[in-house]
Amino acid sequence: MCYAIPGKIISISKDGKTATIQYFGELRNAHIIGAAVSIGDYVYAQGGIVVGKISETEALPILKLWKTKFLELKKVDEELASIPENISSLLQKAEAGDEEPLTKEEMRDVLNIKDETELNSLYQTANHIRKKRLDNACCVHGIIEFSNYCMQNCLYCGIRCDNKKITRYRMSEEEILQAVDYAVDRLGFKALVLQSGEDSYYTDEMLISIVKKIREKHGILIFMSIGERSKECYIKLYGAGAYGVLIRFETSNSKLYARLRPGKKLDDRLELIRWLKSNGFVVATGFLIGLPGQTKEDIVNDVLLTKSIVPDMYSFGPFIPHQETPLFAAPSSQIAEVLKVIALSRFVDQESKILVTTALETFSHDAKKAGLLAGANSLMINLTPEKYRKHYDLYPGKTGLETENWKPNKEIQETIKLLESLGRAPTDLGV
Numbered sequence: 305m306c307y308a309i310p311g312k313i314i315s316i317s318k319d320g321k322t323a324t325i326q327y328f329g330e331l332r333n334a335h336i337i338g339a340a341v342s343i344g345d346y347v348y349a350q351g352g353i354v355v356g357k358i359s360e361t362e363a364l365p366i367l368k369l370w371k372t373k374f375l376e377l378k379k380v381d382e383e384l385a386s387i388p389e390n391i392s393s394l395l396q397k398a399e400a401g402d403e404e405p406l407t408k409e410e411m412r413d414v415l416n417i418k419d420e421t422e423l424n425s426l427y428q429t430a431n432h433i434r435k436k437r438l439d440n441a442c443c444v445h446g447i448i449e450f451s452n453y454c455m456q457n458c459l460y461c462g463i464r465c466d467n468k469k470i471t472r473y474r475m476s477e478e479e480i481l482q483a484v485d486y487a488v489d490r491l492g493f494k495a496l497v498l499q500s501g502e503d504s505y506y507t508d509e510m511l512i513s514i515v516k517k518i519r520e521k522h523g524i525l526i527f528m529s530i531g532e533r534s535k536e537c538y539i540k541l542y543g544a545g546a547y548g549v550l551i552r553f554e555t556s557n558s559k560l561y562a563r564l565r566p567g568k569k570l571d572d573r574l575e576l577i578r579w580l581k582s583n584g585f586v587v588a589t590g591f592l593i594g595l596p597g598q599t600k601e602d603i604v605n606d607v608l609l610t611k612s613i614v615p616d617m618y619s620f621g622p623f624i625p626h627q628e629t630p631l632f633a634a635p636s637s638q639i640a641e642v643l644k645v646i647a648l649s650r651f652v653d654q655e656s657k658i659l660v661t662t663a664l665e666t667f668s669h670d671a672k673k674a675g676l677l678a679g680a681n682s683l684m685i686n687l688t689p690e691k692y693r694k695h696y697d698l699y700p701g702k703t704g705l706e707t708e709n710w711k712p713n714k715e716i717q718e719t720i721k722l723l724e725s726l727g728r729a730p731t732d733l734g735v
């Protein structure tokens with residue numbers, strides 16, 4: 305399966321930094337970083353970056369295959385994403401977009417919706433906006449969790465350093481490279497997240513060596529999700545070819561942040577995230593929903609803070625209490641809370657990419673579908689090797705652990721089926 309459709313470069317900006325790429329008559333722009341490309345080349349773009357070139361001989365059959373399929377999928381999406389009838393004035397205003405943005409009070413009103421019919425209208429309106437603004441492309445990223453060691457002690461996290469009951473693991477460079485080869489060569493992924501706790505065992509040099517080796521072999525977008533590292537480290541990772549970073553700020557409430565992340569300051573985190581963004585990284589960021597002590601006002605501020613960062617992708621996780629953390633007795637967040645935040649984010653930042661995180665799937669088998677129908681347009685599939693994935697125990701109820709013989713292919717086939725049923729093309733066309 306392929307998670308990107310090749311496009312043809314029809315022009316390059318004078319400074320050589322931006323390519324305009326044509327996909328079935330539609331034009332998208334993508335940054336050119338470290339790739340030698342010319343007008344007329346067929347390329348793959350991910351997250352707004354040209355990640356690889358493909359020969360015309362290889363590209364044309366893929367495009368032929370996709371052309372009919374892409375148009376068929378669009379029709380299905382169009383039917384599913386129609387605007388609901390008789391929507392409230394609040395949803396009418398939300399649908400209208402940036403000309404008259406929702407006030408904070410109205411955003412709170414969205415989060416307070418409880419009535420089932422109103423909730424359905426809310427999700428449908430958000431889905432309609434997604435379709436209207438971004439069409440049916442849905443990027444599918446893979447995630448490889450390469451170490452569950454962490455030197456931090458966040459109160460909500462199952463791999464915090466004080467959890468002595470967890471079986472810790474670290475993947476060797478060779479194991480990481482093998483997992484990446486499998487994800488790219490066998491499963492067809494074009495964008496991968498390499499995630500770990502904050503683990504200083506992996507020196508900057510080790511991480512850089514891994515990224516370089518991946519990029520020498522594969523034209524893919526690499527996201528690092530390794531927590532707070534020095535800016536020098538991030539610069540070197542970028543130089544090696546890791547252009548993306550997944551780093552959440554967790555909460556916009558600085559007091560709550562300090563309480564939940566001992567010894568850490570929200571300002572430092574935000575400074576790093578903003579610095580990454582202003583230095584050309586593709587940034588995925590967001591927060592946790594349902595944290596103990598978090599108010600609706602906090603969530604409104606969380607959404608607005610995410611928007612202010614101008615992220616390339618929104619990433620929200622539900623708070624799910626873990627038995628071996630100080631928050632074990634706190635109530636879990638609910639799926640409706642997360643869906644409302646997805647919809648609200650679609651209202652306030654209509655052209656954003658919004659991820660359905662793997663954590664959302666712990667609520668039900670339908671959660672992925674529900675997230676996509678509430679305004680999301682991006683998915684993550686866990687590709688951590690089976691012998692390790694059960695130990696990356698951030699929260700209880702993680703999916704994919706139920707069977708002894710979990711295989712990513714099955715989850716991928718199910719995801720492709722789901723996307724097809726919703727009329728979404730499992731691809732990233734860039735921006």
Ligand code: SF4
Binds near residue numbers: 457464465501531
């Ligand atoms: S949230 Fe991140 S930094 Fe905090 S303990 Fe978990 S893995 Fe470590």
